[in-house]
Amino acid sequence: MEFIIGHYNYWVVIFLMMVGLYTVISRGNLVKKIIGLNIFQVSVFFLYISMGTVEGGAAPIIAEGVKVYSNPLPHVLILTAIVVGVATTALALALVVRIKETYGTIEEDEIHNLDHSL
Amino acid sequence: MKPNLILHVIAKFLIPLIILFALYVQFHGDFGPGGGFQAGVIFSAAIILYSLVFGLESGEKIIPHHWLRILASLGVVIYAGVGIESLFLGGNYLDYTILGSNQIAGQHLGILLVELGVGITVAAAMLILFFAFAGRGRE
Amino acid sequence: MFDVVVDIVLLTFLATTSVAIMRMTNLFAIVMLFGIFSLLSAGLFVVMDAPDVAFTEAAVGAGISTVLMLTTLALVKRSKAPYYDEAPKIHTAWLPLIVVIVTGSALIYGTWDIPNFGSADAPSQTHVARFYLENSLPDTGVPNTVTAVLASYRGFDTLGEVTVIFTAAVAVMLLIGGKRPKSAPKTEDEEAQDEA
Numbered sequence: 001m002e003f004i005i006g007h008y009n010y011w012v013v014i015f016l017m018m019v020g021l022y023t024v025i026s027r028g029n030l031v032k033k034i035i036g037l038n039i040f041q042v043s044v045f046f047l048y049i050s051m052g053t054v055e056g057g058a059a060p061i062i063a064e065g066v067k068v069y070s071n072p073l074p075h076v077l078i079l080t081a082i083v084v085g086v087a088t089t090a091l092a093l094a095l096v097v098r099i100k101e102t103y104g105t106i107e108e109d110e111i112h113n114l115d116h117s118l
Numbered sequence: 119m120k121p122n123l124i125l126h127v128i129a130k131f132l133i134p135l136i137i138l139f140a141l142y143v144q145f146h147g148d149f150g151p152g153g154g155f156q157a158g159v160i161f162s163a164a165i166i167l168y169s170l171v172f173g174l175e176s177g178e179k180i181i182p183h184h185w186l187r188i189l190a191s192l193g194v195v196i197y198a199g200v201g202i203e204s205l206f207l208g209g210n211y212l213d214y215t216i217l218g219s220n221q222i223a224g225q226h227l228g229i230l231l232v233e234l235g236v237g238i239t240v241a242a243a244m245l246i247l248f249f250a251f252a253g254r255g256r257e
Numbered sequence: 258m259f260d261v262v263v264d265i266v267l268l269t270f271l272a273t274t275s276v277a278i279m280r281m282t283n284l285f286a287i288v289m290l291f292g293i294f295s296l297l298s299a300g301l302f303v304v305m306d307a308p309d310v311a312f313t314e315a316a317v318g319a320g321i322s323t324v325l326m327l328t329t330l331a332l333v334k335r336s337k338a339p340y341y342d343e344a345p346k347i348h349t350a351w352l353p354l355i356v357v358i359v360t361g362s363a364l365i366y367g368t369w370d371i372p373n374f375g376s377a378d379a380p381s382q383t384h385v386a387r388f389y390l391e392n393s394l395p396d397t398g399v400p401n402t403v404t405a406v407l408a409s410y411r412g413f414d415t416l417g418e419v420t421v422i423f424t425a426a427v428a429v430m431l432l433i434g435g436k437r438p439k440s441a442p443k444t445e446d447e448e449a450q451d452e453a
Contacts, residue, residue: 005261006373011365012268018361019275026353031284031329035291038322039275042298045310053305054382055375060306060402061150062394068377070306071386072393072402076411079403080418082313083155083240086322087425090247093329094432097254100333143312148399151308153407159316166324187430194423197416212412222398229399229408232415236408239419243426244321251328254433 009050016043028108030096034089041085048074122171129171136164144237148226154233158240166248174252183249186242193239200231260304267301284330292323309403 016039023036052071060072096106103111144157169177181189201212209216214228274294281287295318302311372379393405407415 002373005265006376007368007371008265009268009374010368010371012272014361014364014368015272016275017364018357019272019279021360022353022357023279025356026350027279029284031326031333032287035278035287035326038291039278039294042294042318045314046298046301049302049305049307049310050374051379051381052307052386053375054377057306057375057377059151059308060390062390062400062402069390069402071382072389072406073386074381075307075310075403076406078307078310079153079155079313079407080415082310082317083159084418084421084425086317086325087243087247087422089322090251090325091425091428091432093325094250094429097251097329097332097433106333147404148401150401151312151403152401153309153404156309156312156316159313159321163316163320166321170324190423190426194419197419201412201416212416214409214412221396225397225399225409229397229404232408232412233404236415236419239423243422246426247325247429248321248328250429250432250434251325251332254332255328 009046013043013047013050016040016046030099030106030108031093033108034092034096037092038085038089041081045078045081048078125171129167133164133168136160136167140164144233145230147233148229154236155240157233158237158242159244161237161241162244162248165245169248169252174249174256178249181245186246186249189238190242190246193235193237193242196235196238197232200228200235204228263304264301267297267304271297271301285327288323288326288330291326292319295319295322309401 020036020038020040020043023039024033027033027036052074054068054070057068057070058066060069060075062069099111100106103114105111105114140157140161143152143160144154147153147157165177165180168180200214200217204213204216205211207216212228212232214232215221215224217227218224271294274290274297278287278290278294281290295314298318299311299315302308302314376382389402389406389410393402393410394400397405397409399405399409
């Protein structure tokens with residue numbers, strides 16, 4: 001039981017990661033692919049933050065009378081990764097907008113048909 | 119867009135509070151949760167809310183596009199400039215200790231300036247992203 | 258104990274939302290659900306003692322990225338059919354499923370060696386984290402360790418991150434910064450006429 005509770009976080013992280021991966025490789029709509037990629041990304045954030053959590057710990061802001069803090073390093077890494085993530089997502093969405101303007105569609109198979117690439 | 123009274127009143131009430139909160143998060147980031155990244159994003163959220171409720175043109179009037187481009191570069195320049203300043207004063211790159219009279223004062227000044235640079239760049243970059251996407255819809 | 262219950266409930270909500278996102282076909286509903294997904298993750302970050310991260314995720318995930326995705330939808334909307342009715346035909350359903358199941362089982366096998374969630378003697382807690390927590394206040398005078406590490410100890414790293422954000426903004430400006438060209442993309446008939 002303790003093993004299950006102690007690993008539940010990691011298993012849900014892996015589940016979310018796989019849902020994201022499945023959405024990316026099995027769905028043809030480009031916007032949906034990007035959302036799948038974002039789910040994958042958020043699951044990686046959870047992996048890092050879960051690793052940094054200490055039972056009974058407080059947020060890593062030094063205060064008197066608090067002995068146990070959670071690990072600040074994953075927080076720093078993920079904090080910057082979230083903002084960088086939205087910037088790169090915006091770049092991907094901009095590419096989708098240009099693809100729509102050029103091909104008139106955002107479905108992967110229709111783009112392949114127009115290019116005669118399959 | 120059809121003007122909506124409730125949206126206008128609520129937005130006028132909320133936007134100053136959001137900007138105030140962004141400034142609090144920016145400058146209180148040393149002591150509580152917060153910092154440049156969060157403050158920049160919250161600040162740009164206020165401007166985005168204004169543009170969504172009152173129309174894109176009024177949003178662009180607050181911060182014109184060329185300002186945004188200058189601000190986005192300015193933040194990176196402030197950050198890198200703090201590093202170069204510490205080089206000139208005889209320390210290592212981004213070694214803030216040399217900036218002040220003692221270690222604590224130097225680190226405080228350095229962290230404040232660097233977070234300011236981060237906040238300016240993040241706010242301007244998020245607004246550039248939003249205006250690029252929203253402006254594309256106009257013919 | 259209360260923390261653990263909230264943690265498990267929120268994680269289950271997240272898993273359910275992600276499955277709903279995967280199965281839906283209406284893009285507008287998907288984007289709104291993704292906003293809820295981000296808000297739930299922000300709540301979970303608070304439970305895991307990461308208020309800085311929760312702040313960022315709430316503002317970015319539930320705020321800005323939802324707005325960006327909605328504006329994208331407005332730009333790529335179809336004039337005729339409502340988005341798409343079913344998953345496109347060229348994608349077989351079973352091959353991605355096998356890939357995902359094999360990868361997932363390998364990863365779950367990997368979790369057997371991970372120390373329990375929240376254990377204080379895990380390798381990740383005993384090395385550099387202890388150094389930061391003990392030295393950040395005397396070194397920098399900043400009580401918030403996250404800010405001290407972000408701006409001072411790992412300042413060079415953050416400079417790189419800020420440059421990445423700046424570069425992404427420049428790239429988006431170059432791609433879709435101007436107004437849309439007046440001429441609509443040509444249909445196949447018009448192209449055939451041009452060639453003739």
